[in-house]
Amino acid sequence: MGLNIGLAGAGLLGRLTALALTRAGHEVSLFDISASLQPKPTEHRAAAWTSAGMLSPIAEMETGGEEVRRLGDRSLQLWQDIDRYLRSHTKNPLDLDAGLGLQLEDSLMVCHGSDLGSAQRVLRLLDGDESRVIKLNSGQAAALAPGLKTGLHCWRLTGEGHLYPARAMQSLGAAIPQTSWHLGQKVNGLMPHRLLLDGSEKSFDWVIDVRGIGAAGEAPVRGVRGEVIVLAAPGFKLQRAVRLLHPRWRVYIVPRPDEQLVIGATEIESEDRSPISVQSTMELLSAAFSIFPSLAEARILATDVNLRPATPDNLPWISIEEGLIRINGMFRHGWLLAPAVIEKALGDANLC
Ligand SMILES: Cc1cc2nc3c(=O)[nH]c(=O)nc-3n(C[C@H](O)[C@H](O)[C@H](O)COP(=O)(O)OP(=O)(O)OC[C@H]3O[C@@H](n4cnc5c(N)ncnc54)[C@H](O)[C@@H]3O)c2cc1C
Incomplete structure (x- = not known):
């Protein structure tokens, strides 16, 4: 028989956990401090809305090691099932905006000739599975990423992809049956079987x-600031994410629908949410322009x-006691890892 489950937070983990639980026959109540299902960029909203949506189990081994590759590969399988589910449960099956905007195109990693030395260090961290990091010549690279500057070193990372976070958040929000939404509700704390709200509690x-x-x-989490820039680039035909290996920055370019793309992301040890800095703007744009010169005419x-949300080791954190689960620390890997992390947490608690 289905259980009655209360979730604090309706960001990426919250929506995805609610979907898994309702698909397993449970009844879910979702509480979020945001007043709307699609909060405005000016609000303090879930990190998920800002994110680039890269699904990079290989490239992210640089920051998360083998654990990230294993969970990331599993999540990519699960995302395909979730995407099919969302599409088949939309009111209009022809609706192009249904689903996750999931693109399972291999991604590219590039570096300038002068940076090959520092890029080799990253490549050594990724070489556990050589068949998934394939060196390309310039013709092969140009075929996969039209407009890519000639003379760059380039590698194809197989089994990677990306999705469109805003679309995925909307589709997940619209597709959770048997869920009662409590928006604009701050959760002040949790105890086994209980959510503590302003002036009341719910069991x-x-x-x-x-x-x-x-x-x-x-939970043992700190905030790590990340900044992104969204460009309109008419005629720019990029289908896959491209990551620049650089001695000082981690920069990637991810295509979005309607000839847009996102350039991200800085990683700054600060909980400052103020607007993007001049320095970050210049670094992100120069990095993107240095590998795609045609972006000079794009519009910001x-x-x-x-x-x-990051833990001390920057890896996901799950804590389970009878009546209370905490999942956190998805850091720069929320989309990459969430389905597999949720599968593990709900499985260990015998809820799915
Ligand atoms: C710039 C940037 C780029 C990124 N790019 C990628 C990427 O390419 N690939 C990738 O895999 N990941 C990426 N990420 C990481 C990803 O966005 C996060 O890991 C993920 O969003 C974390 O999910 P979450 O559900 O734990 O938190 P969130 O998505 O932040 O959701 C938390 C939710 O809890 C709610 N909440 C908070 N406090 C309360 C309260 N007291 N009461 C009620 N509700 C509350 C919030 O309103 C929010 O809705 C990126 C992140 C950033 C910032």
């Missing part, structure tokens, strides 16, 4: 804390800043 069979950086104090549509 459930289980409660789950997925508040991201909002759980700081109860938006910039965004948010905080990644």
Whole structure:
């Protein structure tokens, strides 16, 4: 028989956990401090809305090692099932905006000739599976990423992809059956079977804390600032994410629908949510322009800043006691790892 489950947080983990639980027959109540299902960029909103949506189990081994590759590969399988589910449960099956905007195109990693030495260090971290890091010549690289500057070193990373976070958040929000939404509701704390709200508390069979950086104090998380820039680039035909290996920056370019793309992301040890800095703007744009010179004519549509919830080792954190689950610390890997992390947490608690 289905259980009654209360979730604190309706960001990436919250929506995905709610979907997994309702698909397993449970009843879910979702509480989020945001007043709307699609909060405005000016609000303090889930990190998920700002993110680039890269699904890079190989490239992210640089920051998360073998654990990230294993969970990332599993998540890519699960995302395909979730995408099919969302598409088949939309009211209009022809709706192009349904689903996750999932693109399973291999991604590219490039570096300038002068940076090959430092790039080799990263490549050594990724060479556990050589068949997934394939060196390309300039013709092969240009075929996969039209407009790519000639003379760059380039590698194809197989089994990677990306999705469109805003679309995925909307589709997940729209597709959770048997869920009662409590928006504009701050959760002040959780105890087994109980959510503590302003002036009241609510009881459930289980409660789950997925508040991201909002759980700081109860979970071992800090915020890590990340900044992105969204460009309109008419005629720019990029289908896959491209990552620049650089001695000082980690920069990637990810295509979005409607000839847009996102350039991201800085990684700054600060919980400052103020607008993007001049230095970050210059570094992100120069990095992108240095590998795609045709972006000189692109237009800057938006910039965004948010905080990644990160643990001391920057890896996901799961804590389970009877009646209470906490999942946090998705850091720069929320989209990459969330389905597999949720599968593990709900499986260990015998909820799915
Ligand atoms: C610039 C940037 C780029 C990124 N790019 C990528 C990428 O390319 N690939 C990738 O895999 N990951 C990426 N990420 C990381 C990803 O966005 C995060 O790991 C993910 O969003 C974390 O999910 P979460 O559900 O834990 O937290 P969030 O998505 O932040 O959701 C937390 C939710 O909890 C709610 N909340 C907070 N406090 C309370 C409270 N007290 N009461 C009620 N509700 C509350 C918030 O309103 C929010 O809705 C990026 C992040 C940033 C910032």
